[in-house]
Amino acid sequence: MSQRLDIDALRTLCAIEDFGGITRASEQLALSQSAVSHKVKRLEQGIECDLLTRRSGASLLTDDGKRLVGYARRILALHDEALLNMSKRTLAGKIRLGMTEDTTSSDLSRVLGRFTRLHPNVQVKTHVRQSVVLEGEMERGEIDLGVMQVFSHRKHAADLVLSEDALVWVKAVDLELDFDKALPFLAYDENCFYRQWAEQVGNMPEAGLNTVLECASTAGIVSAIHSGLGVALLPGRYVTPEMQVLDDTFPEPPNISYVVRVPQRVKSVAVKTLANEIHAEGAQAPVLRIA
Numbered sequence: 563m564s565q566r567l568d569i570d571a572l573r574t575l576c577a578i579e580d581f582g583g584i585t586r587a588s589e590q591l592a593l594s595q596s597a598v599s600h601k602v603k604r605l606e607q608g609i610e611c612d613l614l615t616r617r618s619g620a621s622l623l624t625d626d627g628k629r630l631v632g633y634a635r636r637i638l639a640l641h642d643e644a645l646l647n648m649s650k651r652t653l654a655g656k657i658r659l660g661m662t663e664d665t666t667s668s669d670l671s672r673v674l675g676r677f678t679r680l681h682p683n684v685q686v687k688t689h690v691r692q693s694v695v696l697e698g699e700m701e702r703g704e705i706d707l708g709v710m711q712v713f714s715h716r717k718h719a720a721d722l723v724l725s726e727d728a729l730v731w732v733k734a735v736d737l738e739l740d741f742d743k744a745l746p747f748l749a750y751d752e753n754c755f756y757r758q759w760a761e762q763v764g765n766m767p768e769a770g771l772n773t774v775l776e777c778a779s780t781a782g783i784v785s786a787i788h789s790g791l792g793v794a795l796l797p798g799r800y801v802t803p804e805m806q807v808l809d810d811t812f813p814e815p816p817n818i819s820y821v822v823r824v825p826q827r828v829k830s831v832a833v834k835t836l837a838n839e840i841h842a843e844g845a846q847a848p849v850l851r852i853a
Contacts, residue, residue, distance in 0.1 A: 569641055571605040572634035574598055575613060579623060579631050584614075639842060643676065653832045654683035660696040661688065661709040664780045664797075665820065670709065673840050684832045692753040692778065700825045706833045707824055709840060711797075713759070714817040722822040722841035728798040729756070729815040731808040734790040739811075744772035746792030748783050751776045756795040756815075765813045 577587040578598070588598045606613050613627035623631065661670065674686060691699070693710040700708055714726060739745055745767060749757040760771060774792050777783055780800060787794055788804050795815055801807060822837050 565608055567609070567634075567637065568601070568605060569638070571601045572630075573638060574601045575605065575627070576631055576634050576638065578602070578614070579627075583622065642839075642842065643680070652683060653681040653835060655830060655832045656685045656687065657707060657830070657833050657836055658705040659686055659688045659707045659709070659836070660691055660699055660705040662693055662696070662711060663690050663778055664711070665709045666690060670840060677836055677839055681832065681835075684836075686836070692751060692755070694753045694755045694758075700823065703825075703827065706828050706830065707822070707837055709820075709822050711755075711818050711820055713755075714819045717819050717821060718823060720824070720826070721819070722837060724820040724822060724841065726817055726819045729795055729818050730798055730801060731793060731812045731815070732787055732796050732801060732805040733793045733808060734787055735804060735806045737790040737792075737806075739793070741767050742769060744769045746774040747771040748775045748777070748786050748792045748794035749773050750780075750783065751778045759815065760795065760812075763813050767812070 574587065574591065574593075577591055578584055581587045581590055584595055584598050584602075588595045591598065602613060609630075611626045612624050613630060615621055615624055615627075659674075674688070677684070678686065693712060696705065696708040696710045697712075699705045709724075712721075717723070733739065747757070747760070754776070757771075757773065760766065771793075775783075775786050777786065783794055783796065784800055784802070786792070787796070788802070793808065793812075796805075797818060822840050824833055824837050828834075
């Protein structure tokens with residue numbers, strides 16, 4: 563069989579999908595647009611199918627392109643894991659990792675397990691806190707790496723973006739709100755940056771909000787919404803058919819981003835390697851450069 567899939571070309575195709583086109587992909591890959599186009603063209607010729615639509619207003623990738631991207635991400639993950647496993651560079655040291663509760667239910671545990679197997683001389687100590695707490699810990703030098711939520715407009719240039727989501731006001735479908743009284747509000751806890759935003763934004767209903775529940779768990783907040791305990795700010799991924807999105811009642815909240823953040827002071831190769839492995843599951847931003 564003479565056909566081959568080039569690793570760099572697969573990585574380029576994934577970047578085109580992640581960043582929304584050849585122009586942005588070329589910027590992130592530090593390549594010219596013609597170089598990016600050439601890589602994709604050779605890939606198309608090698609497998610004899612079109613991967614990009616190249617039509618204004620059409621979807622970026624063809625059906626074949628979308629199918630190949632799915633394979634490409636798996637191939638690249640195995641490729642990068644094999645390189646790490648066979649590398650003569652032995653990583654060692656300690657990593658203090660902070661993450662939010664909602665990221666613990668993702669693929670992060672699998673990534674941490676794989677990282678521990680590949681790098682047995684690296685000790686990873688993890689704790690779960692709210693995003694505002696993690697930001698403070700990073701500023702004070704108490705953790706080396708954070709996986710957390712931030713408002714999208716507050717991302718750092720070096721953040722590795724895992725995913726983005728809309729933040730929406732919701733309540734139970736059958737909950738009746740009395741706008742002559744302070745509205746019952748469900749907060750994550752005293753460090754809930756959703757509540758902090760709501761208290762500062764202005765243009766709220768005149769009677770304001772009254773926090774009736776503080777719960778650090780997203781599952782707990784979702785359950786409280788279903789039970790009709792109050793209104794809440796919730797990432798769109800958690801909205802269920804039993805909830806009503808309040809589009810016109812409250813100020814429009816900013817979008818949120820799930821990011822991997824390494825403080826600038828941290829130069830550890832082990833930390834940056836773990837950050838890149840976590841990010842590889844989302845693959846929506848350029849990797850950290852390891853000196």
